[in-house]
Amino acid sequence: MHSAGRRYRVGSPQLGGTRQVAARSPLGSPLEKARLGATLSRLAAAPVPKLLARPETTAARALAERGLPNRVVDGFLRPLLTALLSDPALGTSSRVADLVLRGYARGRLALPAAGTGAVPAQLAATLPAGTVQLNTRVTSVGADGVQTEEHGWLGARAVVMATDARSAVELLPGLRLPDFHPVTTFYHSCADAPLAEPLLLLDADHTVGPAPVSHALVLSQVHPSYAPAGRSLVATTVLGRRAWAGGPAAAEQLVRARLAELYQVPTRDWEFLSVRHLPDAVPAMPPPHNFHRPVRVLAGLYVCGDHRDTSSAHGAMVSGRRAALAVLRDLGIAATEPGQDRAAA
Numbered sequence: 385m386h387s388a389g390r391r392y393r394v395g396s397p398q399l400g401g402t403r404q405v406a407a408r409s410p411l412g413s414p415l416e417k418a419r420l421g422a423t424l425s426r427l428a429a430a431p432v433p434k435l436l437a438r439p440e441t442t443a444a445r446a447l448a449e450r451g452l453p454n455r456v457v458d459g460f461l462r463p464l465l466t467a468l469l470s471d472p473a474l475g476t477s478s479r480v481a482d483l484v485l486r487g488y489a490r491g492r493l494a495l496p497a498a499g500t501g502a503v504p505a506q507l508a509a510t511l512p513a514g515t516v517q518l519n520t521r522v523t524s525v526g527a528d529g530v531q532t533e534e535h536g537w538l539g540a541r542a543v544v545m546a547t548d549a550r551s552a553v554e555l556l557p558g559l560r561l562p563d564f565h566p567v568t569t570f571y572h573s574c575a576d577a578p579l580a581e582p583l584l585l586l587d588a589d590h591t592v593g594p595a596p597v598s599h600a601l602v603l604s605q606v607h608p609s610y611a612p613a614g615r616s617l618v619a620t621t622v623l624g625r626r627a628w629a630g631g632p633a634a635a636e637q638l639v640r641a642r643l644a645e646l647y648q649v650p651t652r653d654w655e656f657l658s659v660r661h662l663p664d665a666v667p668a669m670p671p672p673h674n675f676h677r678p679v680r681v682l683a684g685l686y687v688c689g690d691h692r693d694t695s696s697a698h699g700a701m702v703s704g705r706r707a708a709l710a711v712l713r714d715l716g717i718a719a720t721e722p723g724q725d726r727a728a729a
């Protein structure tokens with residue numbers, strides 16, 4: 385955490401909830417820290433159905449109603465939730481916020497060694513060669529096949545549309561288009577890693593201005609494959625809609641200057657590699673949030689993706705499993721539903 389001009393460590397993924405709150409952190413008196421630790425422990429142990437049955441409001445309101453001291457909320461929980469939800473206003477459903485905090489408290493945050501693309505690559509590797517056809521743009525969908533830009537009509541017994549929300553609405557205009565939280569990520573390369581550990585550095589201070597950093601991470605400390613030997617890769621996230629004259633790259637100097645303060649190292653020599661601004665990065669999940677949007681449009685046509693469950697890789701996969709089960713049922717193929725593990729995000 386970087387809060388009130390100080391940097392301190394709050395817990396470790398290997399530690400349980402009560403020990404998450406480092407004794408040396410300025411998050412309040414020992415009693416207050418114990419209360420925060422107990423809150424995280426309770427969340428970590430809570431069954432998901434119990435969290436989903438809680439009264440639902442916005443994450444911001446629920447945070448205010450928890451009765452925790454301001455310095456715990458503003459110095460830790462608010463910046464953490466902002467980063468986890470990509471939502472600076474914390475207008476996200478409090479149930480979703482509980483689920484992501486539960487994931488954090490259980491120490492389940494992770495990054496695949498070979499990048500997020502490793503997950504679909506592993507799924508595809510289990511299929512017969514030639515099953516997956518990449519770089520093919522679908523221009524229209526029906527229950528009996530899809531029209532593609534590159535290969536014309538491809539007939540099918542069932543069609544599952546697994547696109548992002550905006551593309552899904554373009555292909556099937558009856559679907560609901562959510563609001564989105566934009567995410568901008570700046571990538572820098574440097575010779576020496578500014579932190580020797582894979583720690584998520586949250587900026588609790590810098591919440592205003594043209595390029596307020598939400599969090600930064602030395603990706604190559606998570607796994608060395610993220611950078612060539614002798615170099616480190618730093619990813620820095622700026623949230624919200626920004627009106628940058630000259631595009632997001634114009635804010636790079638501001639981000640670099642803030643990184644010097646956050647990491648407490650000179651960043652003048654860092655190499656700016658790229659910036660990715662995604663206006664539709666994360667579908668918004670205001671209350672009331674529907675965790676089970678229908679995935680079956682009609683027999684033969686299905687839709688899945690993060691916009692059907694929760695806006696996360698986990699939500700996308702859970703909705704994909706629901707769609708797959710619906711296909712099997714409609715095709716008359718018996719399928720048993722795996723355990724109801726709905727630990728979203």
Ligand SMILES: Cc1cc2nc3c(=O)[nH]c(=O)nc-3n(C[C@H](O)[C@H](O)[C@H](O)COP(=O)(O)OP(=O)(O)OC[C@H]3O[C@@H](n4cnc5c(N)ncnc54)[C@H](O)[C@@H]3O)c2cc1C
Pocket residue numbers: 520521522523546547548551552567569662665666688689690691694695696697698700729
């Ligand atoms: C910067 C950033 C950071 C994130 N960090 C995390 C994180 O730490 N943890 C986490 O759980 N989630 C994270 N997310 C969210 C996560 O990436 C998404 O929730 C997840 O990728 C959604 O998966 P999806 O399969 O629903 O859709 P997508 O990953 O968007 O995949 C949809 C696919 O459909 C394809 N497509 C669209 N239209 C067509 C068409 N007409 N024809 C053919 N193909 C088409 C697209 O090319 C794309 O490949 C992050 C998102 C962003 C942007």
